[in-house]
Amino acid sequence: MSIRMEELTSLTIVSVSGQKYKLTRQAGYGTQGVVYEENTGKYMVKLYFPSGCQSIDDDVLERLQFIKNIKTPKNFVVVVDLITSPYIGYVMNKVIDYKSLNSYLIPDKKLSFAEWYNKGRGFFERLFVGYVIAKAFGELEKSNLSYCDISGNNILLKTTNTGVSVKMIDIDNIYIAGKGKSVVLGTPRYIAPEVISRQKNPDVLSDNYSLAVILFELLRVGHPYISDDVLDGTPQEEEAALAGRNDYVTDENSTNMLPADVVLTDKLKDLFRRCFLDGKKNRMSRPSATEFEYALLEASNKIIKCKSCEAWHYPRKKGREYESCPWCDKPSRPKALLNFYDVLYEGDDYKNAKVVGDNKSGKLVNSYILKQSMKNYIKSLYILRFDDFGKEKRSSENYMTIANNEKGYHAYNEFSKGGIVVRKFNSKEFIHLDNKKAILMESGDEIYFEITNNRAITIKCGVNYYSFIRIARFMEM
Template sequence: MKDLEGMIFTSTSGQKYLLTEKVDKQGSQGVVYEESTGKFIIKLYKKGNDYQNRNTLNKLEWLIKQSYPDQFIKPLDIFTEPYIGYAMEKVVDHVSLNKLLVPAKNMTMSEWYNEETGGLRRRLFLGYKIAMQFALLHESNRAYCDISGNNILVNKDPSVASICMIDIDNIYIPGGDSGNILGTSRYMAPEIVNKQMPPDIFTDAYSLAVILFELLRCGHPYVGDMVEDGTIEQQEQAYRGFYPYVDEEDSPNVSTQMLPAEVVFTTKLAELFYKTFVKGKENRMARTTAREFALACLEASNKVMKCSNPDCVHWHFASPDKNRKYFCPWCDEENPRPVFLQFKDRYYVEEEKTKKKVLKEERSVESFVLREEKNAVTNNYISNLYVKRDKFSKPVDRYFLVNKAKDGKFYLVNDKNSHLYLMKAGTEKMIPITRDLGPIEICYKDKVFFDDIDIDVSEEPNAEIDGKYRGLVFRYGVFL
């Protein structure tokens, strides 16, 4: 394709765009340009035969009419002459996710992972946002086809957790024309590499798992020590899954060069990656879904604490050792025990003889860390609140807040006027907490309920408890 700088392109809507400099080198599909207002990016395709050109145009006309998850940058305008292409919004202050996947050579791993790119907490939260965007796309039976670091953008500011998905012209509906979009070799599922299947949500699930693995571990799931220093051919074979998963039991392909699983994975995340890279290598149906990964990353992001060592302050999991002490894996300093909000469920049933509500059992659900800042709480998790946001990072849909004050104490704030009840430690009295009460101090073993437990079980059963009884389930949080 010839140099098009300085040319004016007119879209099908009549809008004129003056092309300026190229954004990147010419790729296999075409080329990308800046335009004079600085608000748009123009992608133009190489000319093909009549069938190929017609197919490309039909695909763009279809794409521009679709709805997408909110972090996808969609086509806004289409060109038909002299080249087929489209205009999309220019995303500013964002860089390729590759900046978080490939360690910088001019600094230590700790400096790059924690200071330059935001650390474990940000990576887990970004993982949640990335996986959830693909989960929403997959629910409409659409596959992205080319999940890679090049097509996911993240904010340059390590204190902001926002993402954007670009190049959505790769999106494919099973049964349609794939347009020969297969993916990036490092992330392609085995059945795509071997040309056994067209792209779909299962091949996307595989590619997403590789991206999330790299985001957390900074290495490829099949590139262990036996491949790391090998030939290019060996690395390509590893990408295709010819070598064992690095965390497979008794694997000869363990890695001593990427970050250890126990430092950056929860038990749940480790299980989900194992499902995809061992069981799901050949069995597509066994792979972890995008939604499963999203929820696991969100849960994990709520289990981290900041190191108290002023020379470190890196995020790490709040995991006690056998002596119940908390050590930072980055600096080996002991940290004070964090304060936890543990979610539990109470199961009530109606007693057959008296018809009274009785507590059948109580189950722990999740235990999350309260941090040195605002904690936005729902009835399932505590969500990271990033103080700095851009237009791509939206406020958290919270149920209530738990704030740590300068006096070191935690306070409950029902700013949304949600249904909320406080049971002080050692009592059984339910105190309604409303917005008008303002901040309420929370102490050790206080409980916060999301519903009033004084409800008639016979009138409003909301759950089947064990296949025999129906009753009520009350979710609450206890401060530990």
């Protein structure tokens, strides 16, 4: 049973480290306690409601000390100091000029839906925000830590001309499996079904569910279990849906949200199905945060900007023709792209060898639609093979650059990677791409990635040798 907390405005408190903080005003409060601003403007102080039980308060302080000492990803606002009097609490850095993720999840009634969704950099921005969030929680997941309360209230972001900065607050919710009990279960809309039913404590797998819901809402602006009928139904029906007792929505029964084809790639569709369909029976089926990180990064490189309405969207083909922009119904198509292939050659010298099999192009493994208005950073995710054990660590590294000017698209070895080779279309000449000179690309040109000691990978099968290499074929539309 908690006891009443006094008003502390204007009080100076002393932390465990001896630092003094003068509380200036109450900035907010919740079920756990109260948050105050302090006079320097650099920090926020969170104080817990007293429990009235010394052993419980001791457990809270021990958990805060543990959280203060662990290494967390840079996106998480860390505990910088501890408070023991007059109440238990902690000090954190103040996050300035950030807005809640809810501004991306809850439509602004002052704007039309299209204006709100496409505000700023619209869909492109949403994919990148999702990518940054997934990457941060992926780092947390690798430490077997769970955040427990992933929600729009606890994720703050700031957009700039160069990108998006994301911060996660309320880090005191972090929990490590097997170390006591989680302080919170989460925010109802995002709590995993097994946590709602009290069958499981919050953990990494329940975080994976909460993250998937947030990302689903960010892109489709709806909940994966709330169909039109539930939306028009009773509070009890919505409660049952949030508890996972409803089926995963379809486009047919959920016209309240954006259609899957408009905002999801096939890979994202598969990840959401695994979470909200397969994951209902087996929570181990839920995709990890890192899987979402890769899928969102790839999705951000599969979109174009409509010339008519300036909305970002996936270019969809119907037969040989591109469909119109889903937002304005005007013609919209990509200008150039890279298709990535895995190719197997006879012999140990791919430059003078024949391709194995009937498909002379090789196996298509990925694609990247090149943007005209910005540099295209081709990351390691596109270059490294799926069986490369270093891929996970290096997937977000920039590998090379394709940039556009009035003359066309140019390939740059901006990051001084070895083994990038360009073969001009219908030519037998192979040009090593160094970091001193760009190469103007023409449709049909190919880029070869010699990732093993500046060579293709050599495979011996019996007495025969083969060369395996990943290539990117440049195509102008």
